[in-house]
Amino acid sequence: MTSAALRSRAWKLLEMVTTPLLPSDYLDLVSPLRAGADLRGRIEAVHPETDDAATVVIRPGRGWRGHTAGQYMRIGVDVDGVRLWRAYSITSPTNRQDGRVTITVKAIPDGKVSNHLVRRVKSGTLIQLDQATGDFVLPQARPAKVLHLTAGSGITPVMGMLRDIEFDDVVMVHCAPRPQDVIFRDELHDLVADRKLRLIEVHTDTDGMLDIARLDELVPDWAERETWACGPAGLLDAAEEHWSGHGVQERLHTERFRPGVAVAGDGCGGGEVTFRATGKTVDADGATPLLDVGEEAGVLMPSGCRMGICFGCVTPLKAGAVRDLRTGEITEAEPGVLIQTCVSAAAGPCVIER
Amino acid sequence: MTAIDPTAHLTAEQIEELGRELDAIRDEVIASRGEKDAAYIRKVISAQRKLELVSRGVLLFSLFPPAWVLGTAGLSVAKIMDNMEIGHNVLHGQWDWMRDPKIHSTTWEWDHVSPADQWKHSHNELHHTYTNVLGKDNDLGYGIMRVDEDQEWHPLHLGQPLWNFVNACFFEYGIAAYDLELGENLHKRRRKNPEFRARARAVGRKIRNQVLKDYVIHPLLSGPSFLTTLAATFTANLVRNIWSHSVIMCGHFPEGVQVFERRSIKDETRGQWYLRQMMGSANISGSRAMHFMTGNLSHQIEHHLFPDLPSNRYAEVAVKVRALFEKYELEYVTGPLPRQVFSAWRKVFRLSLPNRKPGIKTPDRERELVAA
Numbered sequence A: 001m002t003s004a005a006l007r008s009r010a011w012k013l014l015e016m017v018t019t020p021l022l023p024s025d026y027l028d029l030v031s032p033l034r035a036g037a038d039l040r041g042r043i044e045a046v047h048p049e050t051d052d053a054a055t056v057v058i059r060p061g062r063g064w065r066g067h068t069a070g071q072y073m074r075i076g077v078d079v080d081g082v083r084l085w086r087a088y089s090i091t092s093p094t095n096r097q098d099g100r101v102t103i104t105v106k107a108i109p110d111g112k113v114s115n116h117l118v119r120r121v122k123s124g125t126l127i128q129l130d131q132a133t134g135d136f137v138l139p140q141a142r143p144a145k146v147l148h149l150t151a152g153s154g155i156t157p158v159m160g161m162l163r164d165i166e167f168d169d170v171v172m173v174h175c176a177p178r179p180q181d182v183i184f185r186d187e188l189h190d191l192v193a194d195r196k197l198r199l200i201e202v203h204t205d206t207d208g209m210l211d212i213a214r215l216d217e218l219v220p221d222w223a224e225r226e227t228w229a230c231g232p233a234g235l236l237d238a239a240e241e242h243w244s245g246h247g248v249q250e251r252l253h254t255e256r257f258r259p260g261v262a263v264a265g266d267g268c269g270g271g272e273v274t275f276r277a278t279g280k281t282v283d284a285d286g287a288t289p290l291l292d293v294g295e296e297a298g299v300l301m302p303s304g305c306r307m308g309i310c311f312g313c314v315t316p317l318k319a320g321a322v323r324d325l326r327t328g329e330i331t332e333a334e335p336g337v338l339i340q341t342c343v344s345a346a347a348g349p350c351v352i353e354r
Numbered sequence B: 001m002t003a004i005d006p007t008a009h010l011t012a013e014q015i016e017e018l019g020r021e022l023d024a025i026r027d028e029v030i031a032s033r034g035e036k037d038a039a040y041i042r043k044v045i046s047a048q049r050k051l052e053l054v055s056r057g058v059l060l061f062s063l064f065p066p067a068w069v070l071g072t073a074g075l076s077v078a079k080i081m082d083n084m085e086i087g088h089n090v091l092h093g094q095w096d097w098m099r100d101p102k103i104h105s106t107t108w109e110w111d112h113v114s115p116a117d118q119w120k121h122s123h124n125e126l127h128h129t130y131t132n133v134l135g136k137d138n139d140l141g142y143g144i145m146r147v148d149e150d151q152e153w154h155p156l157h158l159g160q161p162l163w164n165f166v167n168a169c170f171f172e173y174g175i176a177a178y179d180l181e182l183g184e185n186l187h188k189r190r191r192k193n194p195e196f197r198a199r200a201r202a203v204g205r206k207i208r209n210q211v212l213k214d215y216v217i218h219p220l221l222s223g224p225s226f227l228t229t230l231a232a233t234f235t236a237n238l239v240r241n242i243w244s245h246s247v248i249m250c251g252h253f254p255e256g257v258q259v260f261e262r263r264s265i266k267d268e269t270r271g272q273w274y275l276r277q278m279m280g281s282a283n284i285s286g287s288r289a290m291h292f293m294t295g296n297l298s299h300q301i302e303h304h305l306f307p308d309l310p311s312n313r314y315a316e317v318a319v320k321v322r323a324l325f326e327k328y329e330l331e332y333v334t335g336p337l338p339r340q341v342f343s344a345w346r347k348v349f350r351l352s353l354p355n356r357k358p359g360i361k362t363p364d365r366e367r368e369l370v371a372a
């Protein structure tokens, strides 16, 4: 018998020993970061960068496959007991000796996860991870001339690139409200002192928003540069328009942090509900349970008590937002979010897995 | 529908007001659910797993009597924790709000021969929605017993103390058969129904795995302690079954608990639904350890009002619920475990015989069925 077959036999036997649990349920008690476990990481340190941004150092589990500069990863953090998933750009270089990865997080107002990570999380905390992903990365062949156009925390994926590879000619235009809000400012200035980077800081509190037309004056050869842009939607929209206006759109690479997030309405409006598996789309008001909406539309909806107690009707919320009819609480779609359709109504357009 | 309706003094407005007050209690807990609660259930789960692991380890040496006693006791407690404070409550969705896929009602499986999804249907859905409604809630006597004067007597009921005892010893199998609606399905020749067959196969698989683990694999691993380990696991299962059966009997059987007619739940309002849960359940009083070992089903009344609130919060909820019982002059049925168990058993014995009091007649079932 091959060793693989032997191992799988042994594993089967182990499963019989631990049934109805799995051997991994027990192994997780002692070694949550081992090879073969669900991918997790341990937060080892949190270093403040600015007043509202911090770098989180994570030791990933053995299953971590590494990343490419510019990529992001999703992390699942328990905030007030609830597991919430967010994506953050990786800011550490790919060849970091100790195998740790870092993300740099800016606390956004009312941001549950970002504030938790910047201000409250303790080192030693276990978090859930997904493998690195994203195609906001450098090409195989290193470009001769590079431009980074960033604003706010949009600097994070670009920092991952700057730390990873040395370019011959690289310019960065970065916008932040005030000098002290520039994340990684000291490190950037070091790079400038070493003549490895030309940096143009735009301080929007005093200079106003960056007018994309000013690029001609700030970086006269921008059109010849391979450009990576990351920041708020307004900046990226303007950049895309500018680049395609000059017929050089293939040189522009953009990264949007929150692609097309459906905004929850005022909570009463309802919206269009799409049942993904059946492909049906219907209008729903903000007061009718999605269970009724689905049944009305002829979608086979699992249900039980129809009053929120049996959990026989839970189904994944794939996109959009719903409102709990009992508490008024709004739930937005995220991977892994399940809703009880019998007590949830549409709060804006949404997609559920039925 | 027992002779005197103990809620007759309440007006319709009062009942709705009661409902609103209960909703407020619920909202308060939901708003304050958080890190501490999550830490609680994680701690309980990890303690249960460690206890089971250690007990099974000790049983490898169960040839030595002290090891047998220690291992058997530990395994019994571990199985009780798995079924009661963890399994029952997780499967109610009490911890779904954590969004942890490992502690979620849709993914949990327990040390029990009834597969989690089948149990969720018969328990969460049928029993919790139709609590104590004759003919709708099969938990009332599990279809094998007469538990209310208004149920028709049949000579077969003479044997019910015996059934009840046998059911207590093999409770998990009783539950599995009950979740399958075995009696009905065999009886009505629905045996060929593919859906029933699929569910029966799932139960068969679960039984096979459970039996293999408890009575073959672990004893084999114990080598020379084969027989003693086998006896230990059998004992632990027996203890777990009798314990959970006792706790569950205390929830709805003791004297003072009300039973309802089908037609009484027609167009039931939220307030009325709450009231039915209040009158249809009974608590067990005792120490924190007692509440823990019953999976907080000692707070049966609170659990029936709010089946999806985290179990560790029932104790604080109970104080407020009890105050409402007083305010609305309702009887809060509670008592220590031995007394409640005795009360339930006495009822089982008493109702194995036909009604003695001439005042209470069996209602006309035919007419009632038409009305429902």
Ligand code: FES
Residues within 6 Å of the ligand: A302, A303, A304, A305, A306, A307, A308, A309, A310, A311, A312, A313, A314, A340, A341, A342, A343
């Ligand atoms: S149908 Fe029972 S919780 Fe939704």
